[in-house]
Amino acid sequence: MTAPAIPAHLLPAGCPRAPAEEYDTALLDLDGVVYAGPAAVPHAVDALHLAGRAGMRLAYVTNNASRTPGDVADHLTRLGVPTGAHDVVTSAQAAARLVAEQVPAGSAVLVVGGRGLDEAVREHGLRPVGSLADGPAAVVQGFDPGVGWPQLAEASYAVAAGLPWIASNTDLSLPTDRGRAPGNGALVGVVRAATGAQPQVAGKPMPVMHRESMLRTAARRPLVVGDRLDTDIAGAVNGGVDSLLVLTGVTTARQLLAAGPGERPTYVAADLRGLLAPHPAVTAAAAEEAFRCGGWLARVADGRLLLEGHGPDPVDALRALCAAAWTALDRTGAVPALDPAAAAAEALLRTP
Structure with a gap:
């Protein structure tokens, strides 16, 4: 067959x-x-x-809009990956372009973020300011670890006054060497909660x-x-x-x-x-909703995702599982029961 x-x-x-x-x-x-x-x-x-x-x-x-492209390039170079600022694209740059398309040239812009966002705004000929009292034409918000209540309050005042509000991104978390920390999306959520408004998102x-x-x-x-x-x-x-x-x-x-x-x-x-x-192809097996990759076979039976076989690359098991799980999801509209197949895949991926 x-x-x-x-x-x-x-x-x-x-x-x-x-x-x-x-x-x-x-x-x-x-x-x-x-x-x-x-x-x-x-x-x-x-x-x-x-x-x-x-x-x-x-x-x-x-x-991450907190650092300039030059800062990011320097970090990569120190890690051993020689990089120039022209090789880096940040959500701050995307956000600044979106602002520049909506306000007159040379406008003041309320910046809630760090140096990366300041530099991106200046690149488009706009003038970063820190308060609604400075007469900004728009609000742009990006992550920076120094952002606190005063900056979030200024953003809230400006957004409530009807100014265009652009967020560099809405990632809720930010990976660090100590684990996950709040990202820009968490800070955007503070302004959203205070104003009831929704930002335009650039990232x-x-x-x-x-x-x-x-x-x-x-x-x-x-x-x-x-x-x-x-x-x-x-x-x-x-x-x-x-x-x-x-x-x-x-x-x-x-x-x-x-x-x-x-x-x-x-x-x-x-x-x-x-x-x-090269990445090995996933192939459909003769059995319904069964897929092979490497030495692994994944299938859905009675609403449960199953995995069997063996092979040198544990990612092959995950590739086969994806094909089986996604096929079932698209057919039924429901994610199949993932345990114990997902647990087995995660254990394989943790194996040195």
Whole structure:
């Protein structure tokens, strides 16, 4: 019996060549992908060097608006990845462009954030100010660890007065070397709670950020690389480009298996070494809703996700599980019961 072809939406997909050879530019997220806090993610530096040698341009696209592109480039260079400011695209830059399209040239803009947002606003000929009393034409808000009640209060006064409100991003959490900390989305939530207003959002997953990335990198065939389904992968889906999810940041195997169509990556890898090797294809088995990858078989039976087999690469098990879980979700509208298959996949991924 011939196995049916897998519809295109049932990715992860196979890639017969290493993605570093297949795509001209990697649009890499930073936090949780390249580094966590001040330290590099394991294997990231070597993988990026090898991807560059294979001919892939490396560009860094981050929702973190607190630092300037130069600051980010310096950090990457210190980690052993030589980078220039022109290789970095931030949500602050996307937000500043969105502001500049809505206010007169030279306008004052109330900036709630750090140096990265200040610099991006100035790049568009606008003037950062810190109070509603300074006569701003708009409010732009981005993450900075120094943002406190006085800045959030000024933002609330300005938003309540009817000024356009642009948020660099709405990520609720920010990965650090100590764990997850509140992100810009948590701070945006304070202003939202105080005013009842909703901001325009510039960062991932919104098309504004994808546009900014394409304008600044001139990528012809980009691959988005990230660790978050709701920003990196959803942003790639919104932009109509392929994506690679790495499991070094916030997304767990369980969350990936429950992903809806708008948050499904093209490829999955344990870390950035996924740029350097071909990705095996997932194939449909003869049994209904059963899928193979490597030596693993995943299927859904009686509403439960099941995994069997063995193989040298635990990510192959996760790829097969994704195909089975996503097929069932699309067919029934409900996520199949993930235990114990998800637990088994997570245990395999933790095995050295």
